[in-house]
Amino acid sequence: MKPQSFDTLAATLRAGSGLVIGPDKVYLLEARLARILKQENLKDLDALAERIGGGRAPTIEREVIEAMTTNESFFFRDDKPFTHFRTHALPRLLASRPQGGRIRIWSAASSSGQEAYSLAMILTECKAQLGNRTIEIVGTDISREQLTRAQEGVYTQFEVQRGLPMTHLVRYFKKDGANWRINEALRAMVTFREWNLLADLRGLGQFDIVFCRNVLIYFDQPTKTRVLEAVAKQMPTDGLLYLGGAETVLGITDRFAPAPGERGVYELSAGRAPAPVAAPILARVAGN
Numbered sequence: 001m002k003p004q005s006f007d008t009l010a011a012t013l014r015a016g017s018g019l020v021i022g023p024d025k026v027y028l029l030e031a032r033l034a035r036i037l038k039q040e041n042l043k044d045l046d047a048l049a050e051r052i053g054g055g056r057a058p059t060i061e062r063e064v065i066e067a068m069t070t071n072e073s074f075f076f077r078d079d080k081p082f083t084h085f086r087t088h089a090l091p092r093l094l095a096s097r098p099q100g101g102r103i104r105i106w107s108a109a110s111s112s113g114q115e116a117y118s119l120a121m122i123l124t125e126c127k128a129q130l131g132n133r134t135i136e137i138v139g140t141d142i143s144r145e146q147l148t149r150a151q152e153g154v155y156t157q158f159e160v161q162r163g164l165p166m167t168h169l170v171r172y173f174k175k176d177g178a179n180w181r182i183n184e185a186l187r188a189m190v191t192f193r194e195w196n197l198l199a200d201l202r203g204l205g206q207f208d209i210v211f212c213r214n215v216l217i218y219f220d221q222p223t224k225t226r227v228l229e230a231v232a233k234q235m236p237t238d239g240l241l242y243l244g245g246a247e248t249v250l251g252i253t254d255r256f257a258p259a260p261g262e263r264g265v266y267e268l269s270a271g272r273a274p275a276p277v278a279a280p281i282l283a284r285v286a287g288n
């Protein structure tokens with residue numbers, strides 16, 4: 001591939017999704033974009049770069065961005081954040097959020113939905129403690145393909161064997177041919193929406209808990225800072241942020257500080273909490 005073609009593709013990905021790729025990742029471009037070359041009848045990546053350069057083909061550009069996302073996810077991934085959510089975050093929230101109120105949880109970069117549904121399972125197990133509070137779980141991702149999968153809630157045998165306790169498989173899934181379909185009650189607990197983390201996040205409203213895991217690793221430092229600071233603005237002062245095992249706020253932003261004694265859990269820094277963002281949903285909560 002010509003260096004200028006690489007530059008065009010890399011710039012498209014960085015501007016469109018935050019993904020940063022170095023010249024050592026040409027093999028990844030070749031592997032993941034082969035389908036688009038075939039579909040568009042393009043000879044090679046130089047021809048693709050030529051086609052999308054200068055914003056000439058936004059639809060193909062979108063497909064390129066989507067094809068380059070890494071969508072790996074599994075139920076109760078890394079376990080600890082979910083245990084922390086159940087044993088610390090949720091009791092804390094329930095103590096501070098009045099009956100009749102609303103608790104909002106965000107799986108930012110939700111991929112095929114396992115993270116959001118893991119949270120829905122925990123909330124179902126804790127149902128008795130929730131009282132008459134409304135719980136809203138929102139999963140967002142840039143990938144339409146993954147969002148469609150998440151909305152359907154159908155997983156392969158391999159996917160349900162990764163991280164999901166057998167008891168949960170029996171309780172929350174039904175066999176669907178060779179696959180497993182999540183039950184309707186759980187499916188209805190989660191709303192999935194297409195949302196780019198680089199876009200204006202204010203339309204999503206405020207979230208008490210944010211799981212933003214295993215996505216910042218693909219971004220460069222200024223993009224991580226930008227995203228984390230935008231996320232902070234969507235949280236109340238006592239909100240909690242969960243990051244992936246290879247991610248941190250340290251050296252990236254001082255809007256968040258590690259929760260004492262916890263890895264991967266972050267609180268808004270004292271005295272640096274941004275003003276809460278007014279959003280339509282918040283207005284509805286206030287009117288409850």
Ligand SMILES: C[S@@+](CC[C@H](N)C(=O)[O-])C[C@H]1O[C@@H](n2cnc3c(N)ncnc32)[C@H](O)[C@@H]1O
Nearest residue numbers: 017069073109111141142143196197213214215
């Ligand atoms: C590796 S998955 C992580 C899924 C889940 N959070 C987990 O930890 O298992 C990363 C997801 O981030 C999404 N993604 C990448 N860039 C994004 C962006 N700019 N905005 C929203 N989602 C993005 C990808 O489409 C992909 O589904």
